[in-house]
Amino acid sequence: MASLKDKVILITGAGDESGIGAATALHMIQFGPRFVLTGRRQEKLDIVGKLMEDAGVCKDRLLLVVADVTIDADQERLVKSAIDKFQQLDVVIHNAGITAYHKTMDTSMEEFDLVMRTNLRAPFYLSKLCLPYLIKTKGNIVNVSSISGQRTFTAEAPYGISKAGLDHFTRILAMEMAEHGVRVNSVNPGVIRTNIQQKGGMSSQQYVEYIERQKLKHPLGNIGEPIDVAKAITFLSSEDSSFITGELIFVDGGRHSHPV
Template identity: 35%
Template sequence: MSSANRFDGKVVIVTGSSAGIGRASILRFGKEGASVVVHGQSKEKLESVKQDLLKAGVPESRILVIAGSLEDESVHDRLIDETIKKFGRLDILINNAAIPGKPGIDSNSMEGYDAIMNINVRVVYRLCQLATPHLEKTKGSIVNITSDLSERPMPRTMPYSISKAALNHLTRNFARLLAEKGIRVNAVGAGLTETDFITRMGMPKEVIDHIMTDVIKTIPLQRASNADEQAEMIVNIASPTNTYMIHL
């Protein structure tokens, strides 16, 4: 099986795939033969991703777009139900969507904590549960996108670091639980990546620049990654040719 067609006949959901790492990932999956489910909240960004997929040669019959906030459980249900209705199967779930906080809310407040933990942990838990019966049929794969911040404190937005630490252990538990069903579960700990995600934390530009400079000094390659580099790792881990890797 060549890398060009390793996802032929496979169906992939990527949450938060209208921008950043999610967008780069969904484009790679589509180019390599998968039917793709694109998710996000901005209809403009979703349409842009769809047009990029079409330009890359992915036919409209292999594209499903789901718009909506993951704060709404009915969106979780639609992601799974409409995928099965259109494509008849599910092979890969990429839990990429996450929030660093909510505009106008102190991330370290209880309101901020609840909002972050809901999207970054609870939603992932529920989507894994909803997807499991379908992934069992296809001996599929789940990849959760976590962060190196799970291992370091982040005083300006403590719940984000906490949520990613929780997501790591969530992944370990689902990996152990679902291995007997033939479902692989892994996590990709995305390091510092050049996307607009960090700007959504609402920090002043000078603070962001300072953080970028300080963190880059700790990276052996002395630079941040880009979304395509993270997508390459995600796609390779999710690949049906990768038959033995689970996160424990």
């Protein structure tokens, strides 16, 4: 992973210390890149920033930008801030995402639109904004998708549709960008121990029961941790994966192969 040294890595959805975005940034510190981290809430992003500094990242190698990826102007400001500070961009990790647990008949169109704007439209637009800079550096994009993009689960139609779209976008953009030397890949986690389920509406008791059920459905016998996904993202971000593009890497303990 030595190829990550001094690279500029932008990670969305990094404002939650228990999430995949923060875990990825903290894992990457050892390889010496510079970071642009973004999240919606200043206080949450500051916590992650403090963790980064405590782990040895100098302030001049870390940029924290409060931004909502569903707002075009925020995305434009995010990219401008990154370029103004570091004059380059090497890796973009689309990690921001939300879910909701309602069957189709009970899903409001407002909820549907919010999931689509966050999980699919935001990576599409941010990619458009970043591609000119990634072409210059022959950089790469890593999309954080889900097993739900390839498997069918009830009561999460907007989420599954958005992730299926993100998977297809990964492949399309990879083919479009190959001539420029820009790679585009995806990680597709199974159930990972983050806050996304509770944010999507699960109660604490429902979450405990959900985790116990999911352990049985992951052939390796457990759910994943954010660091498991962070390691895969780091690999795809580095030149260790220099001949990989358009790929979906499942980080799910074998869940995508499970028959049920």
